[in-house]
Structure formats: C-alpha cells, structure tokens
Amino acid sequence: MNHYSENWLLKVEGLTKIYGKSNVRSIENTGPLFDSNICPETGAIIACADINFELFPGEVLGIVGESGSGKSTIVKMLYFDMEHSAGCVSFHRAPYIGKNILNESNQSKRAIRNHLMGMVYQNPRDGLNFKFTSGGNIAEKLIMAGNYHVGTIREKATHLLEKTEVPVLRLDDLPAHFSGGMQQRVQISKAIANHPPLLFLDEVTTGLDVSVQAKVLDLIRELQQELGIAMMVVSHDLSVIRMLTDRTLVMKNGRIVEQGLTDQILQDPQHPYTQLLVSSIL
C-alpha cells in the first residue's frame, strides 16, 4: 500500500452530524473531554464532528468505539443512508474526482452505491429484500449494473454464493429461511457482486454465535486478500478489529481520539480511552 498523500481512494474532511438545534459553541463544548455528545446550551446531539481520515486502495480501516461513539453514523453518511450536517467526502474514481459526493444528486448517489460501494449491515433485513430469493437479491445488484441476461445473472450469482460458501442449492430460496450466518454471507455476496473498490461492514458479526462469527470473519479476510477491496470495518469489538484491519480509528463521544496502525494501537495505545479499551480485551 502506498500512503503517498494523494493516493487515497476515499478522503473524508470535517464530516459532522448534529441532531437538533446547535449553536457556534456546540461542537467545542462536547466530545471526549466533556464525556458527552450533548450540547449543554441547546440540547443538540453531536453524533460526530470534525471527522478527518483517508482510506487507501485495498486497505482495511477499522472504526472502534462503544455505542454512541459515532462510528456507525460515519458509515451511514458515507453510504448515503443518512444526511450529513457538514463535511466533504471525495472519492477518487471518475467521474467524481474533485467533487464532494455528499452533495451529488440522488441519481449519482445511487450510481455510486451500485458501482463503487458495497454495504453489509448488522441486521440482514436492512441489506436484503426478504421477499426475493437469495439469487434475486444478488440479481438486483447485477441488473442495476446493466446485466439483463438471466443465464449470466444466475451464473454470476452462483459463483458469488460459492465464494461466500453458501450452498448453491439455496440460490432460489428465500433468505428468511436461512440461519443468521448464512444471511450475512448472502449479504456479502450481494455487496461484492459488482466488484466495488470499497466495502462497508457495520457490526456484521455482532449478534451471531461465536463460532459462526469466526467463520464469517475468516471469509471476509479471505475475500479481502483475494479481491483487494478496500474496507471500512465498524465494530465495538477489538478482537474483530485486530483480526481484520490494517489501520484503526478509535472513537469516543463523536470524535476520533486516536488513529494509527492497528498493531501499534493494540500494543501501545496512547490515548487513555484506547488504553481502557485495550486493557479490557478478554
């Protein structure tokens, strides 16, 4: 990975999300130093503020923090599931070079989500349409990318299910009948169907049995190595972060308190909060 400053795939600057009415002091009066997200004057909630980072091609970036830290909020905004309050996000892919993708039209955003991003949610119901078969869910992505040949669609979907170790016989079954782990695998198939350069994984193993978790994490790691996709992995669980990521952002009360190579952060955490997190790994 080259970390030359202009080689990034995704660059995030000043990303901020505020609920309610804020004033000019809201941001400076909240955060880890105050142990609070709530503006003392207006009651506004600063879910996250002044988020700056870069993601490089093929790199896995972790975001760790407890609930309320703002980690999921960041990913929701990047995937356009939520409106931003402020900030600029640049994606180094034509035709979006030099633009703030947060301000693009709905149609552009849909195109970005179809072709350049994949998302795997904690709850499979958020990422899959339970009225469609697992093949149908993957087909949706392929059709949005311009595939209108049923034979080819089924071939590609089969291939993706194989890759994610879902039995191919389940191509025409409804995900409602699958186990939690299998539903996540189908979500992963769907998310990588169009070979996006960037994949978001939002607490994807939280809620799964521990043994199932391990298998899904293994799968994600293998896929990443094979396909070279850049990933953003959100988790409250440091062991997930340790297993998957190259670099990590540590979040508290909506701010990044520490960022760096995952190994370094785990061995030699600098910020008191990071130290607290690391010391509590079982």
Add this chain to the structure above:
Amino acid sequence: MGYFAVKGGADAIENSLALLDFYRLKEASSPLEINQIVSQLRIAVGKIMSEGSLYAPEYAAIAIKQAEGDLLEAAFIIRAFRTTLERRFVSETLNTREMFVRRKISASFREIPGGQILGPSMDYSQRILDVKKAIETKESIADLLKAFEGKIDKENLAEITFHDKVIDILNKDGLLQKADQKEDRRLLDITREAIRFPAPRSARLQMMARAETGALMSMGYSSMRGFGSVHPTVGELRYGMVPVRIKDPRGRIRYIGSIEVTEAEMITETKKTNEAGVALFSIGYGLCFGQNDTKVICMGILDTTLRNPDPSLPANDQEFVLYHSEGIEAMGFTNHLKLPHYVTFQSSLHNVREAVERNK
C-alpha cells in the same frame, strides 16, 4: 343460453333500468316526498351532503330516494352532480366559535364554558326497537310538537351566548403544542388537482371531510385497539349551525346563510417535547356537514395519527388511510370487478396452461 356479456347490451340496460323503477314503486302506496326525507331522515341527508361534498339537503334527499336508500350510491350521485356546478365564490373561513350550538360536550373536563349540552343525541337512549314509530299519524305528530312547544316559556327565553372552546383553556395555560413550522402548510384544493404524497394537512383534512364514514370509523377504531399509537380524549364536540359569508364583487363581506356542521377537537399527548423537554397536548381536528359524531371523532383521531407516520401501523399510514377511505372511488373500483374481464382472464389462462405444459 343465459345472459351473454356480449350481445344486446343496450336492450339489457334499458330493461335493467325499467326493473329498478318497478322494484322501487310496485308496492308504493304514495310517493315519498322530498321534504319527508329532508326532515325525518336528517342524519342520512347529512351523511350524503358530507360524503357527496355538497351542502344541499333537498338534492341529497332526491339522491337518497333515487338510490332507494343505498347511501354509497346516493353520495356518488351527489358527487357527480357537484361536478356540473359552477364555483362562483370561495367562502370566508368559517368560525365555529360563532356556532348556534345544538349540542356541545367534552369528555376532558366535567364542567366547560357554557356547560355540557347533550342536544339531540341517541347516545343515552336505549336502543329498544320502537314499534310505535310504525303507527305515527299526522295527529300524533302535531300533539308531540304541541307538547314540546308548551314547555318553552316564550316570554323568558335565555340569551343566545357564544362560548370559549375547551382548547382555548389549554392554550391559555400553555399546554398546547405549537404548530410545527416545518409542516407543509399549503392550502391545496383536492377537487382541482391530484394530490401527491406526502400530502399537506389541508389535503388530508379535506379528504377526510368527504370520506366514507364507515371507512374512517374502521381506521379510527383500529388505532384505538393497538394497531395505532393514539388514545385520545374528546376535548370538545359541537353540532350546530355556523354562518357562511362571502366577499361580494365590491369587497364587502356578506352573510349568505347557515350550515349544519359537526366539529370535534380530540386531545392527545404527544411524544414530541418542546424546548423545555415537556410533552404537551396536541389537537386532532374533525369537521363535516350534518350531524355525525362518529365521523368527526375518527377524523380527529386520524388527524393525529397521520401526523406521526409509522409504516407498521395502518392508521398512521397516510396513503393507506386516505386512498382507501374515499367512498366513491372504493365503491366504484370494488364493484368494477363485475365488468367483463374475459380477455384479461384469457391472458392468464394462457400463462397457467403453458406453465402446466412446462412441468409435465
């Protein structure tokens, strides 16, 4: 060979219409008079005016007679008639505080300004079938009216007064939630344009004012039984005559008559808090022509639920409530299934037969 949906269409229609008249009249000893319907079927006339969206008691009565008492048909007839009429004015906003009150009750307070006035209501009557109604005569009617008037002391009539509304009390004490400034406050006219969703409140209230009473009732009921989020109280329900005014071409405000309306203000606790963090009361509003408690109460319930959209609750789903409570459209479309569909069906037949072939 029985009735073909194909040949002799025009003859069949003519005969069908003749049969309608025949069935209506074959036992008639004397024609139903329009003024009898207007005066003795007052509630039905009110319902037709409300759902037909036209305040014209005599025309409503004609429609009821024409439809042989089918109130869905009668409302339809009035709606269709309404389309032919020219709109010459838009009235000034009605002020229901000017109502000549015939009935005024509140469930939220024991005593209210002006008192609780039951007025003409079935609420506390016992629904025992009154067979004496079958033997009313002109004389018995005259006697009843004479006895009633005999109880009124014409020398000492009470003064006509107008009273504050219950919501004025809540407002004065700062207990009412202020209108949401971000709410869509456009005044649309649903008879002049197709409404797109989400619809502004003006359109929602207009649609409900013309909606079929039973449909609104079932949605309001569902809301109270757990398919909705609201348990309201009747803040105030009023029925009476309200003056209608228009601006003449010289800009002067002129009184053109009074109309019967029923109005309800339903009070609910909201989940939204104000700046101080307090959850105040909000008002759900209902208004319609004629005397119709059920309709305005349910309108008030639904006015509140529709302001809190929630896809899991049918009564909180704008498109569900408003599309499906429109009586004329609902009746038309459900009944259109009677029209021949044999070509449409033929298409399906082909598909299914081929599917059977494929699976052999």
Add this chain to the structure above:
Amino acid sequence: MIEQNKFATQYRFAFIDEATKREIRRKLLKAIAIPGYQVPYSSPEMPIARGWGTGGLHVTLAIIGPNDIFKIIDQGSDASVNACNLRNFVHTMTGVETTLDTQKATIIQTRHRITEEVLKANQIFVYQVPQPEPLRSVERYENKTRQMHGEADYAKMWVSLYEQYVRHGDIMLGAGYPVKVNDRYIMAPSPIPRWDIPNLHNSEAIHLFGAGREKRLYAVPPYTKVAPLEFEDVKFHIEDFKGKPCFRTGYKKAFLDELYYDDGSKHYVINDSNFLDKLVNKETPIQHENAYLNKLPHESL
C-alpha cells in the same frame, strides 16, 4: 322547496366544464411531450362509477369535437353492456356520430383491447386504465414509485420478473404487461392482452391513457418505441392459440375468445366484434402487423 324547473339543468357540450377540459388537454399535451410519463390531473367525478371508465371519458370528452366519429369497445366488443352505456352517454352529451366501424372512427375509446384492424394517422385511441402505476405490484407507496420513475430506478421491477422466471419458468404476467416507452419510462399499457402489446410500437395513431380513479394521464405519441420488458434470454411472447380457428370464419390469426356452451362444447371466436363482422361479410380489413405475430409457429397462423 324545489320547483319543477329547478331541475331543468342544461348540460354543456361534452358534459365537463370548459376550464377542466382545457386542463385535461394541456395535461395531455404534456403527456405526449414526455411519452410514458404519468401526469396528475384533477379527474372530476362523472356520472359513471370510478373504475368503470371515468378516465377514458375524461380524455374523450376533452378532445372530442362535433365532427368526430366515435367508437367504443369493451373487451373487444361494441355490444358489451358498459360500452353501450358509455356510448350512449358520449352521444347524449355531444350529439357526435357513433360507429361500430374501426376504420371510420376518429376517436376510439377502449377497455382492455387494441383493435385487430390497423390504426391510422387520423385516429386517436383512448384507453381506460384501472391502475396506471406499473410498479404498484412491487411498491405500494405512490411517494416511492414517483421517485423510482424520476430516477429511472426500475431494479425492483426487473427483479420481480427474474423471480417469476425462477419460480415458474417464465414471466407470468398476463394482460397489462409492462413496457418501456421511448427508452425511458416504464409504463402500464392497461390490461390489454400480450397479443396487443406489440401494436403500440411505432403506431401511426396517437395513444392516450386515462386513469380516472388514480388521477393520471399518459400517452404514447405516433412512431414511438414501445418495448415489452424482457431479458436477453427470457423473451416476451404473445399468446399462441395453437391453430384453433374461429368457428364462424375459420380465421386463426386473431385474439380468440373461448366460449362454453350448455351442451359442454367449447368454441373459439374472434374477440374483436367489428373485425369478426367484417370477415363474416367477406370484407378484407387490414390487420396490425408486428414482429411477434410473425414469430408464431406456422400452424397458429
């Protein structure tokens, strides 16, 4: 009290008031300018029930003039009860000449069929539409379908077709098969059988669609591309009557009705009543030609 002469209401030409007629015409022009796009309109109530043709009537009454010749069919037949009722209404409200002859008519209003006889440049074809929204089966909210059309986000529709193929081996849509118009909007052609769908494409006539109850107008102008939704390897096809002949004319190349008689026998007859009459009278009406007709197996023609 109402007096006798209060009721002597004179109906104006074509029943609907002039302002509304003008609104409908303007909206129709917009619809023609954007083929396949649903234009909302006021849709005033008519003396005919909603769901029984008010939209078609709105269009007809807005465009009809005293010199037009009007034809109306229901499921292909001029004699159908509802067609008779509507014909009577239009004639009473306009005094316009009515006809059963497809070729003679200048305005043809239809419920759920296109005529077998070809339509010409001087003709306007008006459809009665029960459900104008082709995406309604995959998305119940008007709010969302409007956005889907605006963004040409039709993925859900395509996936539902894929799912039908997976479940049944073919796309199981019958009448009212969705089409893409002018390579932009997916449109509901009203519940016409598959047989008729190809005749929308590149037609000489103007096709106007009125959905009264749902309050939408849309149009396909002449010489417009209209393509049924199909996959590259799962193609659209029309109904195949497998060589069954019309029992009155022996003709095979038309949409046929199945008739069941009291004695248990089954017969087929040409559905389009005027086309049938012409063939019975040994006339030679010119039929619509299209690529899908030519793809039928030889015995079916």
